[in-house]
Amino acid sequence: MVCAMVAVLEIEGLRKTYRSRRRGERRALDGFDMVVEAGQVHGFLGPNGSGKTTTLRTLLGLIRPNGGRMAILGQEVPANLPAVVGKVGAIVESPQFFPHFSAQDTLSLLADAGNLSQQRVPEVLEVVGLRDRAKERVKTYSLGMKQRLAVASALLKNPQLLILDEPANGLDPGGIREMRDLMRDLSASGMTVLLSSHILGEVQQICDSVTIISLGRRVAAGPVAEVLAQHSSGGLRVRLESSADLPAAAQVLVASGVRVDIQPDHLLVSGVDKPSSVTRMLAGRDLYVSELAPITVDLESVFLELTGTAPVAGQHRQVDQSAEVPA
Amino acid sequence: MKGLVRAEFRRLFKRRVTRLMLGLLVLALGTIITAFSLASHKIGPSELAAAETKAQSAYETQLRYHEQGVAECEAAKARGENVNEQYPPDCGREFGPQREQFDAEWFLPYEFNFHDEFGIFISVFAGIVALAAYIIGASFVGAEWHSGGMMNLLLWRPKRLSVLFTKLGVLLTSVLGVSLALGTLWTIALWLIGKFDGQTGKMTQGTWESFAISGARGIGLVLAVAAIAYGLASVGRHTAMALGVAIGAGVISEIGLRIALDIAGVKFADRYYLSTYAMAWFEKKWTLEDWNACNFSISGECKPDVFVVTWQQSALVFGLGTAVVLIAATWLMRRRDVT
Incomplete structure (x- = not known):
């Protein structure tokens, strides 16, 4: 029997060019495609500057694309973003919060802004382990605690699609494991998770499928096992x-x-x-x-091969130096 | 929308800058009230009698000095000295002080007159509240952009203009509410000073209406200032943008332009300074005079050329300034990439 998977997130031919008088044009996204199916934990991988964060920001209406098509939960975005934003929880890049408010205040204000019940605030604080520090100012938090708060803010809506950009950044080993378990639980509960991360071992462990981006284009996509098999030497x-x-x-x-x-x-x-x-x-x-x-390959070696970012002795690779792939 | 409005009101009054500026505002206004309450004294028969005594005493002191001077002059004359250079003719005997020259009024303590002076106090109030409103307005959106709070909010509320104008609406409503509340207290406090430590003067309905109109103009300026600060901080995505522009405008308009136009010898140069328009706004009109011109009147008097700046012209200048800043903020909010 063939099960038709429902795409929660679809991106086709997404283009974004940054123009600067001093630095000229830079193509951040060059016809990028991505599909995330319902209920999956989908890894979104790419070297620094490859276009991951630009993709997520564009998807969430923070950046205006130059072309292409995007849809979340079947709704075209950014046109219909206000209609679906209540079902999308997201953290983009490093967690940024007003430093003089407490975690409790930060989430409470977001709950008000999103017309959500204040009851959700203690629930998500409990989930991310910030219950006992909730009344302290965010500026006193470590990076890992801010990361937990960011995840809490994304979970506040009880979203159908959870977009997490580097959620393990700054977390201690215990925190990384908790984050992994949390994502598994959320996925098991039916939530779709899009996870952008550089911790490839984590991605390989928890993701059902991946998309790899390099220089603004998709270089690989599919279930993790298939991507690994495609790049296995068979040795x-x-x-x-x-x-x-x-x-x-x-x-x-x-x-x-x-x-x-x-x-x-x-x-x-x-x-x-x-x-x-x-x-x-x-x-x-x-x-x-x-x-x-x-001889098995791991996601790290596939990633390094596809993006051309494997370190070479005696060379200092620059941020935008990645593998060119045909359009 | 209701949720966003509620969240923004809560956010505004939770912010440290808002609380600090409100505290400083109350402190500054309270200090002025206290100082004037202590300085003003109600004038009664005893104060008048005391002033009369002081005037008489001053007259007698001056008379004694005069008589002493005349006596010294006479003595010098008797010694055969030439006193013409040091003393007036007849040793100045006829230039002695006169009692009527010592008005008891000069020796009275300061007495606040609500009717005559409250107009100035409206301007002082508006100036202080405008300063606080500028900082609160700039910080409300500037710090949110700078800290990433605005980006977070846009992840929840992707309709950018709705967010921009809801925040602006919340800011202006709050500034209006605080201005009205403090303005009422300010009026009551000064009226009480007039009542118990000074004079209220002859208050008619017309006087109150005039004060109300001046107060409305003052609050209008406060709201415009808050909106400009908000718009500038939103354009620059930083509180410092608004503060920098305020300092820059002050330096350019009040110092740079003043020096440049003075060197160029431009007639009625004051019409190019923002402060002239602020004065015209409060005073209904501000008259500039050019004393280099001499227009003879019928009586042969030399009259200067005049240039009148009206409050309507001020409204146009400040209104246009506010509109330009808010249009720029709106355009950028629609167009910009939030990175």
């Missing part, structure tokens, strides 16, 4: 009972037409259709395999 790591046999084993495998890279204690083999053929070939020459494992 194998082969260890033998005796490391002394590695050169002989390499010779056998090369003769059969596969590519082999000899490492000090193992072989990296690629171009193999069936891993069992490696065992068979080597056993036929009295070379016995002690470990045969597929």
Whole structure:
């Protein structure tokens, strides 16, 4: 059976160009596309300056796009943003609050502005763990506490779509784990979460799908497993009972037409259709395999490959230096 | 919309700058009232008698000095000295002080007259309240933009102009309310000073109406000032923008322009200064005179050229200024990227 997924967020061909008399034109978004389906935790990844925050700000009506189409919960935005904004909770970039108000006051004023019940304020403060510090001024908060307050403000509306830009920024390890659990719980309750983050390990753990952006364009998108599979080399790591046999084993495998890279204690083999053929070939020459494992890729390596931002020894990569992808 | 209005009223009166400026405002107005209450004394028979005694005493002192001077002159003359250079003819005997020259009124204490002086106090009140309104208005939107509070609010209320004008409406309503409340207290306090420590003067319905109109003009200026501060801080997204423009306008209009026009010898240069229009606004009209011109009257008197600035012209200048700033704030609010 094929289930038709409902898109909560759709972006097509989004363009934004910043114009400055001194610095000229800079294309922040260059025909960017993204789809987030209902009930998912969707990771939004990209190097610094790739257009993530511009995308989120444009989506939320803070920036005027130069072209393209956006829709939230089936409503075209920014035209219908006032109609859907009550169902969208968002934090954009670093948390910014009036420093002389307490967390309680900050949320209470937002609740009033959004015509929400004041009852929600203590509820969300409890959820983000700020209950006991709620009456202190925001300026006394650490970055992590401000981040929690930002998440609380986004949750205040009990939104259908939650947009979080770097929510783990400044959080301690316990806080990061709490944030991960919170997102899982929210997703389980039916909320769709769009998560922009640089902590790729976290994204890989909690996200169902991802979109990767580089230089204002989408370079990869889809379920996390699919994106990883698409960029997996299909290689194998082969260890033998005796490391002394590695050169002989390499010779056998090369003769059969596969590519082999000899490492000090193992072989990296690629171009193999069936891993069992490696065992068979080597056993036929009295070379016995002690470990045969597929080489897996993680999101970090896929990200670095796709965005061309992997560090190179002796080079200092500049912020806008990323991989060009065809339009 | 009701929720946003409620939130903005709460936000305005929760802000430290608002509370501080209201405190300072009450303190400044209270200090003036206290000072005038202490300085003003009701004039009665005993004060008049005391003044009469002081005038007589002053007359007698001056008379004694005069007689002493005449005696010294006579003595010098008797010694054969030439006194013509030091003393008037006849040793100044005929220039002695006269009793009627010592008016008892000069020796009376200050007595506040509500009827005659309240008009000036309306201007003083409006000036002080306008200063507070300027700072509160600038900070209300400037600090919100600068701290990111405005961006947060726009995530909840994406209709930008609605947010801009709701905040402005809340600011102006609050300034109006505070001005009316403090203005009423100010009037009552000064009237009480007149009643118990001075004179109320002959108060007619016409006098009260005149004060009410002056008060309305004063509050109108306060509201315009608050709106300009709000607009400027919104344009610059920072409180300092409004404060900087205020200082800049003051320096350019009152110092730079004054020096430049003075050097250029421009006739009626005062018509280019903002302060002239502020004075005309309060005084209904402000007359500038050019004493370099001499227009002979029928009696042969030399009269200067005059240029009259009316309160209507002031209304045009301040109204246009307010409109230009608010139009700029509106245009930018619609167009700008919130980054």
